[in-house]
Amino acid sequence: MTVTATPRAERIRSNSADRRTRAREDTKRAILEAATALFEQRGYEGFSLRQVAEGIGYTATTIYLYFKDKDELLLAVCAEGFAEFGSALEAAANNTTDPALRIRAIGRAYINFGLTHPVHYRVMFMQTPDFILSAVNQPREEISSYQVFMDAITAAMRAGVIPVADPLETTNLLWANVHGLVSLSLSSKGVVPKWDEESVRRMFEVQHDLLERGWRRV
Amino acid sequence: MTVTATPRAERIRSNSADRRTRAREDTKRAILEAATALFEQRGYEGFSLRQVAEGIGYTATTIYLYFKDKDELLLAVCAEGFAEFGSALEAAANNTTDPALRIRAIGRAYINFGLTHPVHYRVMFMQTPDFILSAVNQPREEISSYQVFMDAITAAMRAGVIPVADPLETTNLLWANVHGLVSLSLSSKGVVPKWDEESVRRMFEVQHDLLERGWRRV
Amino acid sequence: MTVTATPRAERIRSNSADRRTRAREDTKRAILEAATALFEQRGYEGFSLRQVAEGIGYTATTIYLYFKDKDELLLAVCAEGFAEFGSALEAAANNTTDPALRIRAIGRAYINFGLTHPVHYRVMFMQTPDFILSAVNQPREEISSYQVFMDAITAAMRAGVIPVADPLETTNLLWANVHGLVSLSLSSKGVVPKWDEESVRRMFEVQHDLLERGWRRV
Amino acid sequence: MTVTATPRAERIRSNSADRRTRAREDTKRAILEAATALFEQRGYEGFSLRQVAEGIGYTATTIYLYFKDKDELLLAVCAEGFAEFGSALEAAANNTTDPALRIRAIGRAYINFGLTHPVHYRVMFMQTPDFILSAVNQPREEISSYQVFMDAITAAMRAGVIPVADPLETTNLLWANVHGLVSLSLSSKGVVPKWDEESVRRMFEVQHDLLERGWRRV
DNA sequence: TATGAATGAGTATTCATTCAT
DNA sequence: AATGAATGAATACTCATTCAT
Numbered sequence: 001m002t003v004t005a006t007p008r009a010e011r012i013r014s015n016s017a018d019r020r021t022r023a024r025e026d027t028k029r030a031i032l033e034a035a036t037a038l039f040e041q042r043g044y045e046g047f048s049l050r051q052v053a054e055g056i057g058y059t060a061t062t063i064y065l066y067f068k069d070k071d072e073l074l075l076a077v078c079a080e081g082f083a084e085f086g087s088a089l090e091a092a093a094n095n096t097t098d099p100a101l102r103i104r105a106i107g108r109a110y111i112n113f114g115l116t117h118p119v120h121y122r123v124m125f126m127q128t129p130d131f132i133l134s135a136v137n138q139p140r141e142e143i144s145s146y147q148v149f150m151d152a153i154t155a156a157m158r159a160g161v162i163p164v165a166d167p168l169e170t171t172n173l174l175w176a177n178v179h180g181l182v183s184l185s186l187s188s189k190g191v192v193p194k195w196d197e198e199s200v201r202r203m204f205e206v207q208h209d210l211l212e213r214g215w216r217r218v
Numbered sequence: 219m220t221v222t223a224t225p226r227a228e229r230i231r232s233n234s235a236d237r238r239t240r241a242r243e244d245t246k247r248a249i250l251e252a253a254t255a256l257f258e259q260r261g262y263e264g265f266s267l268r269q270v271a272e273g274i275g276y277t278a279t280t281i282y283l284y285f286k287d288k289d290e291l292l293l294a295v296c297a298e299g300f301a302e303f304g305s306a307l308e309a310a311a312n313n314t315t316d317p318a319l320r321i322r323a324i325g326r327a328y329i330n331f332g333l334t335h336p337v338h339y340r341v342m343f344m345q346t347p348d349f350i351l352s353a354v355n356q357p358r359e360e361i362s363s364y365q366v367f368m369d370a371i372t373a374a375m376r377a378g379v380i381p382v383a384d385p386l387e388t389t390n391l392l393w394a395n396v397h398g399l400v401s402l403s404l405s406s407k408g409v410v411p412k413w414d415e416e417s418v419r420r421m422f423e424v425q426h427d428l429l430e431r432g433w434r435r436v
Numbered sequence: 437m438t439v440t441a442t443p444r445a446e447r448i449r450s451n452s453a454d455r456r457t458r459a460r461e462d463t464k465r466a467i468l469e470a471a472t473a474l475f476e477q478r479g480y481e482g483f484s485l486r487q488v489a490e491g492i493g494y495t496a497t498t499i500y501l502y503f504k505d506k507d508e509l510l511l512a513v514c515a516e517g518f519a520e521f522g523s524a525l526e527a528a529a530n531n532t533t534d535p536a537l538r539i540r541a542i543g544r545a546y547i548n549f550g551l552t553h554p555v556h557y558r559v560m561f562m563q564t565p566d567f568i569l570s571a572v573n574q575p576r577e578e579i580s581s582y583q584v585f586m587d588a589i590t591a592a593m594r595a596g597v598i599p600v601a602d603p604l605e606t607t608n609l610l611w612a613n614v615h616g617l618v619s620l621s622l623s624s625k626g627v628v629p630k631w632d633e634e635s636v637r638r639m640f641e642v643q644h645d646l647l648e649r650g651w652r653r654v
Numbered sequence: 655m656t657v658t659a660t661p662r663a664e665r666i667r668s669n670s671a672d673r674r675t676r677a678r679e680d681t682k683r684a685i686l687e688a689a690t691a692l693f694e695q696r697g698y699e700g701f702s703l704r705q706v707a708e709g710i711g712y713t714a715t716t717i718y719l720y721f722k723d724k725d726e727l728l729l730a731v732c733a734e735g736f737a738e739f740g741s742a743l744e745a746a747a748n749n750t751t752d753p754a755l756r757i758r759a760i761g762r763a764y765i766n767f768g769l770t771h772p773v774h775y776r777v778m779f780m781q782t783p784d785f786i787l788s789a790v791n792q793p794r795e796e797i798s799s800y801q802v803f804m805d806a807i808t809a810a811m812r813a814g815v816i817p818v819a820d821p822l823e824t825t826n827l828l829w830a831n832v833h834g835l836v837s838l839s840l841s842s843k844g845v846v847p848k849w850d851e852e853s854v855r856r857m858f859e860v861q862h863d864l865l866e867r868g869w870r871r872v
Numbered sequence: 873t874a875t876g877a878a879t880g881a882g883t884a885t886t887c888a889t890t891c892a893t
Numbered sequence: 894a895a896t897g898a899a900t901g902a903a904t905a906c907t908c909a910t911t912c913a914t
Binding site: 020048049050060061064069070 | 904
Binding site for chain 5: 456485500506
């Protein structure tokens, strides 16, 4: 089979297919973004397909061409967030081999993700567990990021950097620390002073310094 | 208190007015309680005037005689939450004079409120500030509890129990710590292990121990 | 307690209540009739609350004030038909003591009901059994009329007027005979000749004569 | 059949046209069969173009290339039903020359068709005539089966097997008898006892026996 | 010939709200 | 003070149909 110029018809078909695929993905992306925004604004129950559709100038019906139903759309929104979140945490973890530094780096990445993806963060971590639970058959990316966190902690325990304790509970505790900063900043920015992005980053360092100091020779 | 010669008609009118006022307040209270119960049970979106009314044997229409609309009723429910929250924090603060202990006590009270009033907590601290802000005329009880927190902290700084730093930021940090535990527990209970009530209380003590140790070695 | 003139207020209240009750029943009746007509025209699946409502100038929502849901409305339609049908059959049965005549009388009443209540008849006997079955908890009036039929038949068997055979099957057979005439007339009037009301009544007599003659010569 | 000198181009065109026509008819047939199957399975209202299309691996849109709209497809399905029904009756009629037996055979064929094609039967004989009548352009196969019935009856009258009477009315009566059995079985199976297929066939024989006995020496 | 995208009308049902009484 | 009737807007979802390709 020689490399002939692709026949015209073929080329056209292929281009046309390409274009269609691209258009399809664009639309899907538009829906996803509108959905994310609305979900963040209104929460699970306040969320409506109609409004998503209106937001991007489509009919509600159209959404069904891209997502099976409401839940599938919402799950797609979450999945996206979890994927990116997991990557960010892993990248941070792989950036250093020092166990103490690694934990701080993960924390920083966490804070950073929350501050730069407020909408996704809200969707992922500030909703009733019902919704997430309903997606129980889906592969849980969420868990993967939790694992990154916990691995770093057990490593630090083995290295004697932090006192040995129940790893699950320690992970939860650290997670809660950063989650507290991020989520409170999302809910309080503009209402309570000193919840701007810069303050939050600074507060994280203070919080983590205190932690490390507390861990030392418990 | 002598029986002054109030004219009979006047007395009747007044009594009747009293009775009416009392009856009115009773009904209002009944509605409020039913609303709170439903609210705690079904959450913000699952909440419906019809069901509130049914719960106390009135027509949905009747509620409009006591509250302008759904939002006003919901705001009243929230206001009650803030009031109770503020009282709980104040009570905890007044229970001891030791500055360090007082901070811990406030934290405990905070955790306790969150765990026992999950739905209220959600609405009060885990939503876009829009809804709360829309209650512009309401006195901001929220601020008052913030004040309790901050007062305890500045006192502790003066007493040398915790290192001197920006009081606002320190308050935010402590708030974030407890908020992290409460809110993450609300979102993760049943999904991630060790987020049951007991674990959260235990984790709070650990968290606070670490903090105190960290403060001591600054 | 003397017969005083009823106090004015009382009278007004009572009248007003009466009027309301009457209005309510009128509306309910209107809905029922519109529903019956539509059900007959379009069958179970083609039937829609919206159209019923439009037909009588109400909003679809209004129907929910009178009937819990679609099924309750449809069941009411059927119940009505079955009640009247049962009465008609019983009346006919009680009109004579002669066993043979009684059977013929019941048949005539059956035919008469079908011809004069075509709409109800369609709803009651020409739909998928699914719907009727779904009403399984409802007291089954239908059965009562079936019973009238069967009682007359067993009596006739005991009297030696018709040959002894399985009563259920004999009932089914007689029922099928009259049902065939009625239902075919409903589906064929205007399409096939000789399916007008008068012909049907005449055909019933012929059919029954043949039956009796057949029975006699078994 | 000699190979005449059709020009090559012409031959190609013609073959190609043939092939296209054949392909077209194959597809049409496939659609029709899928439609019939779905129709038999889900009934008139449960029937959806989307599902028909899916069943044969085409898009819903494709169906519009073969049938103008949903109704046209449904009418085609019905037409097939009428055709098959007519054939079945004719076949039964031609199977014997004995006038009495022929009538019974036609009846049996009728019962058989109804029991084995319940959904078709429903649409053909248990609906308001509107839908069928709307198929004005369709040749009325229905009539042809009616004719088969009536021919057998007039023949039987001439042969003295059944008493002479108005042929139309006699046909209607016989039709009603079998229709009663079939249609009541369709509506009552599972609700009323003894309406299973076997009972119906048995009841038909009983019914017909009685008829013949009634006819003898009226 | 076949398809993918899109739409508009339709379905049952729920809810907040208004109005006359 | 309380209610019953009624409405209009909203919800998720399905379907027949059209159009450009």
